Amino acid sequence: MRLIFVGPPGAGKGTQAKVICDKYGIPQVSTGDMLRAAKKEGRLPAELIQKMDAGGLVPDEVVIDLIRRRIEEPDAVSGFLLDGFPRTVPQAEALGELLASKGQRLNGVIALTVDKNLLMERAVLRRTDKRTGQIYHLKYKPPPPDADLEHRADDHEDKVRNRIDVYERMTADLLPFYEKAGMLERVDGVGEVAEVTQRVLAAIEKRK
Ligand code: ADP
Ligand code: AMP
DSSP states (O other), X not given: OEEEEEOOTTSXXXXXXXXXXXXXXXXXXXXXXXXXXXHHTTOSOHHHHHHHHHTOOOOHHHHHHHHHHHXXXXXXXXXXXXXXXXXXXXXXXXXXXXXXXXXXXXXXXXXXXXXXXXXXXXXXTEEEETTTOOEEETTTXXXXXXXXXXXXXXXXXXXXXXXXXXHHHHHHHHHHHHHHTTOEEEEEOOSOHHHHHHHHHHHHHHTO
């Protein structure tokens, strides 16, 4: 199973990806998580840190290279779920070429849709446990008292607004690209987490 999750910041990609990856036994490959790990370990150049913290995109070559190396690791050979990649048409084209060169095919692209006002609330009140990577929400999924919480630098209101704008500009090209290829499944991301999971699973079953 080779899947892509597309959606604005706060749409629930990370939350849903964890459930789907457990069910299908595939790794979740998040370019955002990989970049944040590189930043934490001091491996990310200052100009990329600045771009990320401001809510902008990092250059295509950087993420394409991360993905090229990641999908060659043994756990990703028979499948993966890409969360947050591709974000641009050149990234999508590079991924297509990469998979074709390995004789692999994509099952489908799941686009999670959520209203803008709700996105803002979801992202601004998101907190992640530094030790476990578990995603919490101060209103919808309160963390336990002993959680070691992190508030992402780009999850502050002005940055989130910028990220939503960047996403809207990006999807203007990316979604039609996958729609034309007959790969796109739109899924309503509003509702209880379990309810959204059922919709995502139904969309994936169509692509098997
Ligand atoms: P993304 O990876 O798309 O940016 P996340 O999965 O991190 O989004 O979710 C953003 C925030 O919204 C998190 O705090 C998460 O706990 C919360 N969240 C995710 N799905 C739902 C949902 N269906 N209902 C309410 N809150 C949700
Ligand atoms: P995310 O965790 O997916 O919200 O990503 C956090 C940030 O990492 C984004 O705002 C970008 O700065 C950067 N990033 C992650 N994935 C990509 C990508 N595919 N292309 C460009 N930048 C990315």
